[in-house]
Amino acid sequence: MKRLLILIVLLLSVLSVYGFDWPVNKVIVTSTFGESRGDHFHTGIDLGGGTQPVFPISSGQVVFQYNSGQYSSTPIGLGNFVVLQHKGNIRSIYCHLKDNSIKTGIKSISKSDQLGITGDTGHSYGKHLHLSIIDFETHSILNPLTLLPPVKDKQPPIIKNVWMKTGDEEKKISGTDTVKPSRVEILAEIYDLREDVSFIWKLAPYMIVLYENGVESARITFDSIVKYSGKLVLAGSKRSFNDIYASDWIYRLGSIELLEGENHLLILVKDFAGNESMRNFFINAGKPK
């Protein structure tokens, strides 16, 4: 009973800190946390839905903002943006806001106060809101989808192609392959899909796990990003952008040792709504001649 009470108290305290709301009324996730941005991870989520008002995910204090025309020592890819500080030293960042839509001179803001309007300023391909959440207590960039109310999504992620790589040689795994026993790197083309559009619009999954002969050999989880050895890495695996991405949707899952005989590979992928996909591969490693 006592344990249950402690658990409830803990749960409530977590909920009170992270009781965040969506910053827009029409929620369409067009880009997820951890996606490739050419040379770095996408450090937030993108929300489409055209022009719409932007609200704070929780009440907070304005810490920093940029409006076009304002002095800046560097070019600003985030466009017009506002940073809010919430309880627990968590800060939320709202980017690419429409010119002149940010209210200036405001120090604190409540959940119902409009922050600005979604726009296309900065490094942006169309009107959207980029939302980032940083925990300055743990020094980690958090995945907003793990903190915001759940998104509706029934479609499981897709494991499109899988390759094994030795040196410069890449071989697509069909499912029943015969190779020499060796150490190979496993690459996989994986993505989730937007449900609200009829064409292919790729999103990053939440988790990818690679099993080798029933044993977990690699796990990629897009839940938070931290700094490690001067680079931004995924918090759990400590893997950097270049360790994860071979190209935009092709993930470096990890290296495995193909032992003589049949090797069983299982790739399990989860999206943010909890939908799962998995694929099995059997690779026969023959005796080297």
Place this chain on the structure above:
Amino acid sequence: MKKKKQRYIVPLSILVVIVFTGFFSLPTGREIVVKPVWYRNLKTVKIVKSNKIQQGNKYIWYRNGRLFGYTDLEGNIYLRETGSFFTSLTDKVFIDYSKVAENFFLKNPKGELISGFHAFGYPFFDETGQRLFVIKTDLSGISEITETGDITWEQDFNSVITSVSVSSGEISVGLLDGAFKIIDNKGRIVFDVKPSGSSIQVITGSAASKDGDMFACISGLNPQKILIFKKKNSNYSVIYSKDINSDFRREVLMRFSPGGRFLIFEAKGGMGIIDINTETTQFIRFNGKIKELSILKEEGLIAAASSSRNRSFFELLKPMNSVFLYTEIKGRIGTLRRIGNHIILGVRDGIMRIDIEDI
């Protein structure tokens, strides 16, 4: 008797004047003469054809709104282009790039292509044009690259870059989490501090002296502080720290004078000047937000451009003295550059040269 007395009046008066001017006169002080030399309307001006450009020409870059290009002290316009999204300019080379660019093209002041390469992020040069940096579009990292696109070093941050200042060797980076870092020319963080004493931590401005011996930042909210760091035997220590009454929640402009004696920064309702030698501070009331600052002469003269809504202002002042030239400019104000004792100022649809003579 009366006549005899009158005879002495004139030579005595002359003698009094000579004695007074010789022993009691005070210098009248140096006068500063501000002289507009030329104005070129960028919409109508004739561009010098590239085959008529002489070898060894000294180009000066300018920017006004989205228009940018090159001029010289005589006011010849060699290039006038409309920028795509942002243009990083030096007197020798420029990169104009779109907001979603993944390729950089370096061009010379004639607009001829020097090199092109694939890169992510937004490029910017240091003031001398010798060093090229790339800032990640999400402001989470910075790198230095060569003019062919090779990365010399890079640093990532689990935060957001709020301010960058470049000296001859080091570069300082201010972050959203309140950290202020100095990175050497090999990409190593040689100084890392998070000023305390404010209820909210954030860096809202930074400056680096030309020689890299001094750095400064504006830190925190409630209260906001200004700190100056001095390099001594490759270590940095705080030589000045003071609460200021501002509450900036945006980046503010701050610069060291070329000789490093003064730190000039946007203050609440105007400009603050710290004399580092005497640790005295001066406040000068200003209209609007300071957008550009240029310091003429080693420790001498500050030229500033500020704006408030649709009004622009140009001011000239001496540190620890008052504003001696103040003028409202109708329309926008663009480039404010110092070339010796000349100022190139973007005004309305054009650019102008103003000479400052100290007589």
